[in-house]
Amino acid sequence: TTTTSPSPDPGGPAPRLRVSGNKIVTSDGKPYRLLGVDRSSGEYACVQGKGQWDGGPVDQASVDAMKSWNIHAVRLPLNEECWLGVNGSPSGATYQQGVKAYVDLLVANGITPILDLHWTSGAYSNGPDWHCKDATATCQKPMPxxxxxxQFWTGVANTFKGNDSVVFDLFNEPYPEIGSDWNKTLGWQCLRDGGTCTGIPYEVAGMQDLVDAVRATGAANVLMVGGLEWANDMREWLAYKPNDPLNNIAASWHAYSFNACATASCWDTQIAPLAQQVPVVIGEFGQDNCGYDYMDTLMDWAAAHDLSHLAWTWNPWGCSTGGVLIKDWNGTPEPGVGVGYKAHLLTQNPYTIR
Known part of the structure; x- marks a missing residue:
């Protein structure tokens, strides 16, 4: 069983983090879990004419609302073309400054920012019906x-190197195997090595390319790397883990109620063995009916296995089909999903001992 540290949260800025064995630890070696939420908008608003954060506040009051839930980590999806100034508004330096200002505010409040490459370029016409055919970064693509x-990760790493309180999630939800009729071996090879991947018409950056881009800047930040099937299939993650000279990589697992691996028996078989080897961060999770029963089961399992977890999403969009935690930016929880997750977070301390 897992017990949380009896000591209160020390306050102050977010801790500097690194990977040690199968734990994320602070600079003084204390195990630390990333416990919090995703905050969507940085990936889509700039290419949809909605500004940088879709009208949502990025001020102290909005961070205080997060702190009222005992949130200690916030994952921020980003758009590569807006960061690079290729597309969108704001873009380039203005977009970069917006990200940096929000990151600095979160760190000062003891909250770990996780920067996630979410929307990327690349014309992909073989996707499911819901998939956009646009070559620009206006939807999720199967691979970066x-x-x-x-270039995006070179820029982000140069901006935040030396600030080890910031975590880099290299790519949101890979699904390269969809281009090869679900050939998982080809999928894992594409994920790690990139290049020319079956069924994907653009040249792919593999996870090794992105690790190399970050480390070439001198940035030592903790990196997160996902698996296949929208980061839900982690079975071959260890075999295809990219090489990091700093050995500072955590596994990013997404765990929705509608994913293939959505039962405790699957987690015991597929995720628990991985969590014995490397830190596992549930980068996104939720359920599709705005309830909390599935999430409650997952949270009990995550706590027992010392997993970090970030629920989708801290946006007041109205919970009609799932994945919406709040009714307003003051942090009023949605019934079910929000009430349940807030109650869970209030029982947690990121400094865990086993």
């Missing part, structure tokens, strides 16, 4: 592109 993604 070689044209811009390494």
């Amino acid at each position: 592109d070689a044209q811009y993604a390494p």
